[in-house]
Amino acid sequence: MAQQGSDNSYSDEDNEGHAMMTATYMSYQSLMLASQGECKKTHGGTSSRPNTVNRDRVGAHNRLMNDYFVERPLYSSDIFRTRFRMRPELFKRIMNGILQYDNYFTQTRDASGKQGFSPYVKMTAALRMLAYRYPADENDDYLKIAKTTSSDAMKYFCRAVNAVYGDEYLRRPNNADMVRLLRKAEQRGFPGMLGSVDSMHWEWKNCPTAWAGTFSGHRGHPTIILEAVASYDTWIWHSYFGPPGACNDLNVLYSSPIFNDVLEGLASNIQFTLNGREYHQGYYLADGIYPKWSTIVQAIPDPQGRDKQLFTRMQEAYRKDVKRTFGILQSRFEIIKGPCRLWHGQQIGELMKCCIILHNMIVKDNHNEEGDDFVDDPSRYNVVEEPTVLNRDPITITQYLSNRAGVRDTTCYYMLRNDLVEHVWKEYRDGNLNV
Numbered sequence: 435m436a437q438q439g440s441d442n443s444y445s446d447e448d449n450e451g452h453a454m455m456t457a458t459y460m461s462y463q464s465l466m467l468a469s470q471g472e473c474k475k476t477h478g479g480t481s482s483r484p485n486t487v488n489r490d491r492v493g494a495h496n497r498l499m500n501d502y503f504v505e506r507p508l509y510s511s512d513i514f515r516t517r518f519r520m521r522p523e524l525f526k527r528i529m530n531g532i533l534q535y536d537n538y539f540t541q542t543r544d545a546s547g548k549q550g551f552s553p554y555v556k557m558t559a560a561l562r563m564l565a566y567r568y569p570a571d572e573n574d575d576y577l578k579i580a581k582t583t584s585s586d587a588m589k590y591f592c593r594a595v596n597a598v599y600g601d602e603y604l605r606r607p608n609n610a611d612m613v614r615l616l617r618k619a620e621q622r623g624f625p626g627m628l629g630s631v632d633s634m635h636w637e638w639k640n641c642p643t644a645w646a647g648t649f650s651g652h653r654g655h656p657t658i659i660l661e662a663v664a665s666y667d668t669w670i671w672h673s674y675f676g677p678p679g680a681c682n683d684l685n686v687l688y689s690s691p692i693f694n695d696v697l698e699g700l701a702s703n704i705q706f707t708l709n710g711r712e713y714h715q716g717y718y719l720a721d722g723i724y725p726k727w728s729t730i731v732q733a734i735p736d737p738q739g740r741d742k743q744l745f746t747r748m749q750e751a752y753r754k755d756v757k758r759t760f761g762i763l764q765s766r767f768e769i770i771k772g773p774c775r776l777w778h779g780q781q782i783g784e785l786m787k788c789c790i791i792l793h794n795m796i797v798k799d800n801h802n803e804e805g806d807d808f809v810d811d812p813s814r815y816n817v818v819e820e821p822t823v824l825n826r827d828p829i830t831i832t833q834y835l836s837n838r839a840g841v842r843d844t845t846c847y848y849m850l851r852n853d854l855v856e857h858v859w860k861e862y863r864d865g866n867l868n869v
Contacts, residue, residue, distance in 0.1 A: 487580075494578035495552045503554065518558075519565050519766050519792075524799045528792075529557050532594035539590070551579060551587075559584045560591035564789060567768040589781065592788035600787070603794040606695065607671055612702055616716075618666050622752060623858050626706040627731070628716040629665040630753040631672075631692065631724070633683050634760045636660065636786070639773035649678040658774070660786065661686050663718060664759035666752075669797050675786045676779070683723045693729060697837045699829050708853035717850065719753035728846035731854060741859035748858060763793050 501508045503522065514522050532553075533539050539553040559573045563584065570588075571581035579587070607615060607628070619627035641649050641656035649656035657679030663672035674690045695701040696715060704716045720730045733746040733753075764771040767789040776782050829837075840846070 489574075489578040489580070491551055491555075491578055492549055494576070495555055498554055498558060498577065517565075518561055520796050521799060524795060525557070528595065528599075528795070529553055531598045532557070532591065535598050536590055536594045538586075539594070551577075551583065555579060556583075556587040557591060560588040563588045564767045564769050564785075564792075567772050589784075592781075592784045595788045595791055596784060599791050599795065603791045603798075604673070604787070607702070609702070612704065615665055616704070616706070622666070623748060623861055624719070624731075624752065624854065625708060625857070626704065626713055626716050627752070628718060629663045629671060630719040630756040631661070631663045631730075632721065632753075632756040632760070633659050633661045633686055635679055636770055637773040638679075638782075639775050640777050645678075648680055651679040651681070653679065658782065659686055661690050661692070662756060662759065662790075663692065664756040666755055667797060667801065668755070668759040668762055669794055670759060670763075670790050673787070673790050675783055683721075684725065687724060693841055696729065696841055697834060699833060699837060708850070708857050711849070711853060713850065719749055719755075721753065725842070726844050726847045727841055728843045728850065729841055730847070731851055734851075734855075741855055741863070744862065745855040745858045748862070763789065766793060766796070 502514050502518075507514075509517075511522060514525075518525055520528075529539070539556055541552045542550045544550055555577050556579075559577050559579050562568045562573060563570065569581075570584040573579045573584045574581070612628075615628055616626070619625055635651075635653060635657035636659075637653075638649060638656040638658050646656050649658065651657065658675065659677040659679060659681060661672075661674040661677075661683075662670050664670050672692055674686070674692065677686045677689060701715065703714060706713055715729065717729050717731050720732055722732055722735060724730050724732065726732070731749065733749045734742050737743045737746045770786060770789055774782055776785065
């Protein structure tokens with residue numbers, strides 16, 4: 435009997451201890467859950483529910499249409515051209531092209547049934563950021579479009595413009611283009627000139643720290659280089675964007691595809707005569723840092739004699755075409771004038787490419803409006819354009835090396851420049867300059 439009482443007492447004590455441990459554990463769990471709930475409530479300083487802004491999207495669209503796009507808008511076409519950098523007709527043509535390419539610009543309804551932003555609003559938001567370097571959230575004041583939507587609109591706009599219009603407005607000069615360029619070059623006293631080449635730097639504010647040394651040159655801050663070839667009308671025929679700012683113009687040229695057409699035998703066959711000597715390829719004007727190649731003509735440093743001085747003065751004036759183009763490009767799209775705040779190199783490249791395409795579209799639209807002869811009579815000049823062959827066999831290594839040696843021929847460089855000096859002096863020594 436005594437043994438049985440002892441077993442019962444042990445059993446009661448075990449049950450009581452187990453109950454105390456369970457109660458303690460449950461109390462601990464309750465305290466932990468309560469503390470986690472307080473942390474979730476206070477973390478970040480904002481509530482879990484988003485603060486939705488009831489933007490008047492329809493009203494913003496109607497206001498934009500009444501200001502610029504109706505039959506009798508509030509602002510004239512001249513004001514539109516100043517603010518949008520282009521005529522209304524070109525704006526609508528670009529919009530129609532990107533609407534067919536990307537459904538992002540098509541007006542739809544969101545999940546709640548509200549009407550989305552119109553393509554006019556999205557394209558205007560993108561152009562304002564490109565033209566005026568607006569912060570993304572500044573479009574909210576007039577267009578009632580949020581910061582993230584503005585950023586997305588610019589990103590999709592650049593991609594659509596590059597895809598739809600890149601082939602046409604970043605093309606090589608065709609036969610009609612060559613004729614027009616050669617005609618203007620002959621009028622200016624430089625037969626065979628196809629344009630001028632130079633580089634510009636774009637500051638990269640958000641360059642990764644690990645890359646800062648590579649992208650920083652003599653300017654003291656990270657930059658990205660754009661090499662371009664521009665003609666007298668500021669059309670950009672060649673663009674090479676991406677080399678780090680530590681490179682100079684010579685380093686950029688060595689990695690550039692600017693003369694790939696000549697090396698691969700794809701360039702148009704140009705023939706012109708200087709002082710009785712025939713030449714079969716065009717050339718670009720450049721400054722003194724570039725190499726002495728047969729496809730580049732430079733000024734004469736410290737020219738002696740009136741003929742060399744006249745040639746140098748005219749060469750230095752005409753090679754500023756590309757500098758003038760850079761100035762117009764940066765003034766037209768101020769986003770590439772100030773520091774670049776993008777992070778990813780691909781987005782930066784798409785943005786620069788889009789600005790160049792839009793610039794060329796505006797240049798051509800201005801020519802059409804002013805009635806300038808964008809196409810001339812090809813029979814006046816001996817320009818032979820090779821037919822396009824889809825399955826063309828690559829040239830042999832021997833042909834490639836021969837073309838490369840021809841491009842880098844220093845003897846031909848001096849021969850061409852001396853012939854140009856004599857031609858310029860013969861034609862313009864009396865001051866009869868036809869710019």
